[in-house]
Amino acid sequence: MLVGVVFGATRPDPESLDELAALADTAGLAVRERVVVRRARPDAALFLGSGKADEIAALLADRAIELVVFDQELSAIQQRNLQQRWGVAVIDRTELILEIFAQRAQSHEGKLQVELARLEHLSARLVRGWSHLERQRGGIGVRGGPGEKQLELDRRMLGIRVKRLRAQLAQLRKQRKTRRRARERKPAFSVSIVGYTNAGKSTLFNALTGAGALAADQLFATLDTLTRRLRLPSGIEVVISDTVGFIRALPHSLVEAFTATLEETAHADLLLHVVDACAEDRDEQIAQVERVLAEIGADRQDSILVYNKIDRSGQAPRIERDACGTIARVLVSAVTGAGLDGLRAAIDERASVWRDALRGVSADATVQAPDDRFAGMSGEAARVAGSPEGDFSGSGSPESGRAMPVSPASALSSSSSPGSDSPVSPDPQASAAVRAA
Numbered sequence: 001m002l003v004g005v006v007f008g009a010t011r012p013d014p015e016s017l018d019e020l021a022a023l024a025d026t027a028g029l030a031v032r033e034r035v036v037v038r039r040a041r042p043d044a045a046l047f048l049g050s051g052k053a054d055e056i057a058a059l060l061a062d063r064a065i066e067l068v069v070f071d072q073e074l075s076a077i078q079q080r081n082l083q084q085r086w087g088v089a090v091i092d093r094t095e096l097i098l099e100i101f102a103q104r105a106q107s108h109e110g111k112l113q114v115e116l117a118r119l120e121h122l123s124a125r126l127v128r129g130w131s132h133l134e135r136q137r138g139g140i141g142v143r144g145g146p147g148e149k150q151l152e153l154d155r156r157m158l159g160i161r162v163k164r165l166r167a168q169l170a171q172l173r174k175q176r177k178t179r180r181r182a183r184e185r186k187p188a189f190s191v192s193i194v195g196y197t198n199a200g201k202s203t204l205f206n207a208l209t210g211a212g213a214l215a216a217d218q219l220f221a222t223l224d225t226l227t228r229r230l231r232l233p234s235g236i237e238v239v240i241s242d243t244v245g246f247i248r249a250l251p252h253s254l255v256e257a258f259t260a261t262l263e264e265t266a267h268a269d270l271l272l273h274v275v276d277a278c279a280e281d282r283d284e285q286i287a288q289v290e291r292v293l294a295e296i297g298a299d300r301q302d303s304i305l306v307y308n309k310i311d312r313s314g315q316a317p318r319i320e321r322d323a324c325g326t327i328a329r330v331l332v333s334a335v336t337g338a339g340l341d342g343l344r345a346a347i348d349e350r351a352s353v354w355r356d357a358l359r360g361v362s363a364d365a366t367v368q369a370p371d372d373r374f375a376g377m378s379g380e381a382a383r384v385a386g387s388p389e390g391d392f393s394g395s396g397s398p399e400s401g402r403a404m405p406v407s408p409a410s411a412l413s414s415s416s417s418p419g420s421d422s423p424v425s426p427d428p429q430a431s432a433a434v435r436a437a
């Protein structure tokens with residue numbers, strides 16, 4: 001059973017549960033009933049009123065329903081109370097999405113990310129349940145008790161596991177960064193396909209690259225980023241990636257857990273924001289995607305809106321430019337192929353601008369790239385990246401020459417350790433040079 005609660009004067013509309021129903025379907029659940037109720041505000045104990053809760057209880061028994069999914073987020077207490085009252089499992093939208101991600105995760109990294117998101121979600125609820133107990137305990141005036149001990153234990157175990165997962169993900173992230181650096185040494189224009197779930201990203205990716213990425217009429221069909229090379233009409237070769245879809249109120253723990261994978265998106269030279277042109281809440285979907293992009297730091301990227309599925313809306317393929325003549329929107333159908341030549345030309349146009357800018361940079365030997373691109377690079381790599389060699393050796397002062405291999409952080413911590421008389425302790429001048437570097 002799907003349950004939605006609308007607050008205030010909004011009229012209850014069963015169609016507001018369409019997306020939740022699609023999510024439930026994706027998770028492999030069969031939806032028997034939809035219930036939408038109106039309330040002035042959520043009830044602290046039950047989320048809905050007790051009269052309504054009893055009505056639902058009767059319906060649950062009558063139709064032998066085993067699971068209730070709420071469209072809104074429930075507190076741990078509301079969830080527990082409802083489960084006890086109804087005798088069936090009760091979850092909310094966030095938990096349903098987490099469940100889908102858990103079913104879908106394929107790669108090692110994807111699995112770690114989903115587990116982390118689940119644990120984060122769980123520990124947030126434990127903390128909430130905990131503060132509730134604390135308030136009770138204050139009234140009774142007794143410290144401790146079995147409930148408290150168990151919670152404390154659970155919380156500690158969760159904390160340990162979360163820490164371990166974070167460390168593993170950080171390691172993977174480092175490897176990813178190294179790979180990205182290697183790519184940057186032989187730079188290729190990178191394109192990321194982003195958009196609301198089910199907008200047709202994978203279908204478009206396949207149509208452009210001939211790859212066999214899974215495309216299905218399901219939410220979150222894609223979880224792992226897939227990357228292919230694509231040669232454009234002008235001969236420029238670009239790297240293009242299909243990514244996980246976004247959704248309204250994407251659980252924050254998921255966005256956080258997936259930041260590492262989404263980071264690739266944040267580094268792309270161009271975003272193709274795919275939009276289902278026929279979706280009823282199309283503009284809302286665009287806004288939601290933009291919100292998540294901002295959250296992962298990818299909102300300042302160069303982007304093109306790709307209105308997909310025009311075979312359904314009956315529009316003709318076309319390219320639209322803004323007042324400055326920059327391509328802003330391309331209308332296509334990934335299924336029929338209409339407008340795809342235009343899209344390729346649009347990517348080509350952006351990639352050409354990028355290539356010309358890059359040529360300008362490599363022609364100008366005095367241009368300096370941002371510092372972090374050189375961190376940990378050998379002199380050889382730094383040269384390849386187009387840096388003036390003199391910055392790293394030879395012409396610098398003896399202090400700065402000696403100081404280079406020391407990272408600023410380690411130099412600072414060793415010089416600040418009290419009573420350190422170690423012979424390698426850097427002299428103030430050298431560490432100042434490090435700090436300056």
Ligand SMILES: Nc1nc2c(ncn2[C@@H]2O[C@H](COP(=O)(O)OP(=O)(O)OP(=O)(O)O)[C@@H](O)[C@H]2O)c(=O)[nH]1
Pocket residue numbers: 195196197198199200201202203204214215216217218219220221222223243244245246308309310311312332333334335336
């Ligand atoms: N009519 C029509 N359907 C399309 C078009 N592009 C994609 N679809 C359909 O839309 C559904 C979703 O397509 P996907 O490519 O899996 O969408 P996605 O954005 O990758 O979705 P997720 O990975 O689940 O976030 C599939 O049933 C596709 O066949 C199109 O241009 N026209």
Ligand SMILES: [Mg+2]
Pocket residue numbers: 201202203214215221222243
């Ligand atoms: Mg997909």
